[in-house]
Amino acid sequence: xxxxxxxxxxxxxxxxxxxxxxxxxxxxxxxxxxxxxxxxxxxxxxxxxxxxxxxxxxxxxxxxxxxxxxxxxxxxxxxxxxxxxxxxxxxxxxxxxxxxxxxxxxxxxxxxxxxxxxxxxxxxxxxxxxxxxxxxxxxxxxxxxxxxxxxxxxxxxxxxxxxxxxxxxxxxxxxxxxxxxxxxxxxxxxxxxxxxxxxxxxxxxxxxxxxxxxxxxxxxxxxxxxxxxxxxxxxxxxxxxxxxxxxxxxxxxxxxxxxxxxxxxxxxxxxxxxxxxxxxxxxxxxxxxxxxxxxxxxxxxxxxxxxxxxxxxxxxxxxxxxxxxxxxxxxxxxxxxxxxxxxxxxxxxxxxxxxxxxxxxxxxxxxxxxxxxxxxxxxxxxxxxxxxxxxxxxxxxxxxxxxxxxxxxxxxxxxxxxxx
Numbered sequence: 001x002x003x004x005x006x007x008x009x010x011x012x013x014x015x016x017x018x019x020x021x022x023x024x025x026x027x028x029x030x031x032x033x034x035x036x037x038x039x040x041x042x043x044x045x046x047x048x049x050x051x052x053x054x055x056x057x058x059x060x061x062x063x064x065x066x067x068x069x070x071x072x073x074x075x076x077x078x079x080x081x082x083x084x085x086x087x088x089x090x091x092x093x094x095x096x097x098x099x100x101x102x103x104x105x106x107x108x109x110x111x112x113x114x115x116x117x118x119x120x121x122x123x124x125x126x127x128x129x130x131x132x133x134x135x136x137x138x139x140x141x142x143x144x145x146x147x148x149x150x151x152x153x154x155x156x157x158x159x160x161x162x163x164x165x166x167x168x169x170x171x172x173x174x175x176x177x178x179x180x181x182x183x184x185x186x187x188x189x190x191x192x193x194x195x196x197x198x199x200x201x202x203x204x205x206x207x208x209x210x211x212x213x214x215x216x217x218x219x220x221x222x223x224x225x226x227x228x229x230x231x232x233x234x235x236x237x238x239x240x241x242x243x244x245x246x247x248x249x250x251x252x253x254x255x256x257x258x259x260x261x262x263x264x265x266x267x268x269x270x271x272x273x274x275x276x277x278x279x280x281x282x283x284x285x286x287x288x289x290x291x292x293x294x295x296x297x298x299x300x301x302x303x304x305x306x307x308x309x310x311x312x313x314x315x316x317x318x319x320x321x322x323x324x325x326x327x328x329x330x331x332x333x334x335x336x337x338x339x340x341x342x343x344x345x346x347x348x349x350x351x352x353x354x355x356x357x358x359x360x361x362x363x364x365x366x367x368x369x370x371x372x373x374x375x376x377x378x379x380x381x382x383x384x385x386x387x388x389x390x391x392x393x394x395x396x397x398x399x400x401x402x403x404x405x406x407x408x409x410x411x412x413x414x415x416x417x418x419x420x
Contacts, residue, residue: 020181020208021181021182021207024139024140027140028072028138028139029072030076030086032086034088036086037092037093037096038095040074041074042099044068044100045099045102046103047065047068048103052103052104055106056224056380060225061227062104062107062225063182065107066142066182069111070140071140074111075114075140077092077093077096078093078115078122079118079134079138080122083130083131083134085134085138089330090259090326090330091323092326093115093262093326094265094326096266097112097267098270099270100270101274102271102277103274105267105270105387106226106387109178109391110178111142111179112260112263112267113147113187114137115263116145116187116259116263117133117145117185117187117202118134118137119256120246124248125244128241129244133185141184143179144178144179144187145178145186145187146186146189147176147188147418150175150176158172158191159172159189159190159233160172161191161192161203161238161243166240167239168237168239170190170203170205170238171233171234171235171236173231174230174233176218177227177228177231181229182227187203188204188231188233189201190243200247201243201247202244203238203243203244205233205238205242209236209237211233212233212236213234214229214232215231216229220390221390222386223391250417253340253341253342254336255333255336255341255344257345258325258328258347258348259329259333261420262325265321265325265348265352266322266355268352268355268392271359271387271388272318272360272362272363275365275384275385276311276312276366279370280308282366282381283304284298284299286370286371287369287370298371307368314358315358315362317358318351318359321347321354321355328344329344339413342413345403345414345420346403349403349404350404353397356392359392360392363384366381366384367382399420403415
């Protein structure tokens with residue numbers, strides 16, 4: 001396969017089109033179980049945290065950190081045991097993501113679509129497809145995504161896949177492609193014409209395939225180095241065995257939606273934890289108490305103490321809901337039916353509602369309790385709120401409450417899609 005990277009226009013910043021991900025330089029460590037996954041994530045989080053603010057400020061793409069992340073074996077922990085992986089629980093995966101996101105929100109988000117792709121394969125892939133791509137994941141290859149499109153007010157996908165001999169051609173343009181520029185494979189949501197109707201599929205496109213062009217044009221004020229930019233497919237050839245049914249994954253009850261959403265909840269939880277962890281020493285060592293408190297230290301200000309307690313309680317509650325959600329996702333994966341999947345979706349929606357508000361609260365209170373000094377640019381403390389505000393916009397929390405309320409009040413099962 002030809003290594004091709006589309007050259008940037010003369011006026012474009014060359015840094016926006018970084019080189020493709022190199023082939024894995026080492027075989028990743030093979031993690032044995034849930035406990036080891038948590039232990040490895042804690043070690044990596046400690047390694048990633050010190051330069052997180054610098055990476056954010058300079059938009060420094062975390063290639064070195066991602067290689068360490070991949071080599072750790074964490075990107076293969078959801079591969080089922082019968083295929084050589086650890087097959088960890090959804091709760092363990094969520095905690096792994098939260099630990100990394102607390103250290104660096106961008107690094108916590110980058111593998112989200114990798115794990116989503118592995119779940120799509122588990123639900124809808126053939127045994128041969130599962131074996132092939134699970135082996136690729138265990139060998140250190142990363143999966144990105146090219147799911148969303150912009151430029152239209154509807155959610156209709158316009159990237160198409162058409163027959164081409166014994167394979168297919170993909171043509172279209174995507175945005176919000178988190179992780180794609182770091183990936184070896186780009187799972188792409190495509191529309192195929194079958195029996196006079198459009199059906200959606202996931203095409204696993206090699207990152208280095210001819211006609212694939214990636215632009216690092218994500219310029220959101222948060223999650224700055226997630227690589228969530230554009231991917232263009234210009235008649236890109238894909239093999240028949242690289243295409244997985246997708247629409248059927250929502251026609252029938254499956255865990256793809258709640259699985260995707262618990263990962264989002266974990267990212268927000270981690271960002272909130274990171275903000276809270278940063279706030280405590282700043283309040284103790286740098287903040288000034290308000291004059292009317294009549295105390296020498298901000299840490300002794302009774303109103304400050306109260307608000308720190310409020311943030312702690314919200315985060316602990318969010319953690320509990322994420323752990324609970326993990327148990328429901330595990331149960332639905334073991335025995336997927338209309339009721340188990342609906343229950344998992346609702347419980348995950350509850351977790352997402354609280355992780356959204358808790359992460360935003362933690363990022364905001366860091367400034368309120370830290371005072372004006374906490375806003376100094378060199379500290380980089382603003383990244384927690386920016387990251388939380390950006391990531392929590394993936395889908396509206398108001399519709400989480402709607403799904404939860406409708407479920408309990410009217411016995412209405414939530415719709416089946418990737419955002420619930």
